[in-house]
Amino acid sequence: MQSHACLNIDTAPVRDEELLADVITRVIGDVRHIAVGNASPIPAMAALLARARGGGVPYVSLLQSRKHNFFTDGGRELFDCAGQGRIDVFFLSGGEIDGDGNVNLVGIGDYDKPSVRFPGSFGSAHLYYVVPKVVLFRTEHSRRTLVPHVSFISAPGGNAPNIHRPGGPIALVTNRCLFAFDRQRRRFRLESVHSGHSIAEVAEQTGFDYDCPETVEVTPRPSDETLRLLRRVVAPQLAEVYPQFAAAVFGARAP
Amino acid sequence: MPLIAPTIEDALAPIRDGIMLAAPREVAGVPMEATRALIRKGVRNLHLVTLPTSSLQADLLIGAGCVAVLETSAVSLGEFGPAPRFTAAAxxxxxxxxxxxxxxxxxxxxxxxxxxxxxxxxxxxxxDLLAHRPDWRVIDNPFGANDPIVVLPAIRPDVALIHAHMADRAGNVWIGRQRELATMAHASAKTVVTVEKIVDGNLLDDPMAAAGTLPGFYIEAVAVAENGCWPLGLPDHYGADLAHLGEYARLAATTEGFTRYLEKYVHARRAA
Known part of the structure; x- marks a missing residue:
């Protein structure tokens, strides 16, 4: 990735990461507490953007951050908070994601000798159930990642009615489009396609079935105010947790 | 009384082949100097359990052949990509x-x-985690009706190995808000600690310090390891060595490169 540090900070063209963060922030809506886990720089951007817009609300907890994290009871506090319903939004990705909203963070092939091994399930097998608004995100939108059925279910998109499950997926954001998720039907619906991409391309690159309305909007461009907040407020905050990402995307360093 | 060990090697004596060793998550102050000493010691067949994830520490121990069983939620190098030795071993x-x-x-x-x-x-x-964890069970909530819930057996490690900013001579260890280090120590039969420094006085005498202090009661041995998390960071004290982590990710991508890394950074001790 190329550094954009030399461009004028307020007039540089919209970066893909900025568009995705803006989309995620819109999907989240008004909430009290957004938590972000490991290896999630774009969701972290979105959470910090929501907080910058709200002048300090919602609360944002970046799991790996020293500064943007108010927890004082160790790593368990995030999960304890979530179990009680004190976290409104979380983000999950997956090596594979399927049309039922199942995510795979473990691997492909035989469990004992997989052909592909991912890092592991992280907190997904709890948070996906108890956080009301889980946003799935994946910046590689392809038939390799968005598959008919995942090889391993780290966390399922839904459960039988007798399983305690106040939470679950609300949307899937990719580099090409935004899908909304219908929890009753366990099915995605194409909501908007990002500028420069097409409905046909989404169909070509998606391995699972989804609902496609007759007309699908183009994902709106972030406003000038959003871009200003992302570049002037969010980027330096992000650099504390994701130094490589912030430097590559924004040319930003931690203050 | 906890042993204030003259060397890291002395403090690591309880960590023997085949034990269950608890390791902290990658941002909680990871005892990397002690981890390199464990590899030099040649410890084998560890049951490594991470609370709850790990990065460089687990990857190094796995690559060096110290681990037989790994219990974890995830091992990754974060921004530096997949953990290569973990991935290869899996x-x-x-x-x-x-x-x-x-x-x-x-x-x-x-x-x-x-x-x-x-x-x-x-x-x-x-x-699908449940299918691969026969030790995890589903029971009916005894206080509810038609409410299945998972129960997990207690994890009681033989030894927890942690790093913290400071300890006093009574073996009280100041962990600040890295409270999972206290959980690890409470749960484990023995706890071995490396610290940046040993301080005079008793940390429990100061109420501000006491709240963030793990009492020596839980501690087996303490040794000084300055910059002991390197190349990872110690929260509130120093950051990670990003250039080194990048070098690790590149070298550890192959078996040969990983061997070179071990020779250069683990077996050839760093100059003091």
Whole structure:
């Protein structure tokens, strides 16, 4: 990735990461507490953007951050908070994601000798159930990642009615489009396609079935105010947790 | 009384072949100097359990052949990509992996802290994790009706190995807000600590310090390891060495490169 540090900070063209963060922030809506886990720089951007817009609300907890994290009871506090319903939004990705909203963070092939091994399930097998608004995100939108059925279910998109499950997926954001998720039907619906991409391309690159309305909007461009907040407020905050990402995307360093 | 050990090697004596060793998550102050000493010591067949995830520490121990069983929620180098030795060992079947999910490990350690046999946890039902964890069970909530819930057996490690900013001569260790280090110590039979420094006085005498102090009661041995998390960071004190982590990710991508890394940074001791 190329550094954009030399461009004028307020007039540089919209970066893909900025568009995705803006989309995620819109999907989240008004909430009290957004938590972000490991290896999630774009969701972290979105959470910090929501907080910058709200002048300090919602609360944002970046799991790996020293500064943007108010927890004082160790790593368990995030999960304890979530179990009680004190976290409104979380983000999950997956090596594979399927049309039922199942995510795979473990691997492909035989469990004992997989052909592909991912890092592991992280907190997904709890948070996906108890956080009301889980946003799935994946910046590689392809038939390799968005598959008919995942090889391993780290966390399922839904459960039988007798399983305690106040939470679950609300949307899937990719580099090409935004899908909304219908929890009753366990099915995605194409909501908007990002500028420069097409409905046909989404169909070509998606391995699972989804609902496609007759007309699908183009994902709106972030406003000038959003871009200003992302570049002037969010980027330096992000650099504390994701130094490589912030430097590559924004040319930003931690203050 | 905890041993204030003259060297890291002395402090590591309780960590023997085949024990269950608890390791902290990658941002909680990871005892990397002690980890390199463990590799030099040639410890084998560890059951490594991470609370709840790990990065460089688990990858190094796996690559160096110290680990037989790994219980974890995830091992990754974060921004530096997949953990290459973990990935290779998982694909070859070279280690047995007990896949977990973060709050399950937290809950299982908490069960050990309380001395109870198990802890219930929401979620997990419908995940393939359950099929691969015969030790995890689903019961009916005894206080509800038609309410299945997962129960997890307590995790009682033989030794927890942690790093912190400072200790006093009574072996009290100041961990600040890295409270999972206290959970690890409470749950484990023995706890070995490396610290940046040993201070005069008693940390429990100052109420501000006492709240963030792990009492020496839980501690087996303390040794000084300055900059002991390098190349990872110690929260509130120093950051990670990003250039080194990049070098690790590049070298550890191949077996030969990893061997060169071990020779250069583990077996040839760093100059003091």
């Amino acid at each position: 694909k070859s079947g070279g280690i047995r992996i007990k896949d977990a999910t973060c709050p399950a490990l937290h809950a299982a350690f908490q069960a050990a802290e309380k001395g109870v046999p198990f802890m219930p946890l929401r979620g997990i039902i419908g995940s």
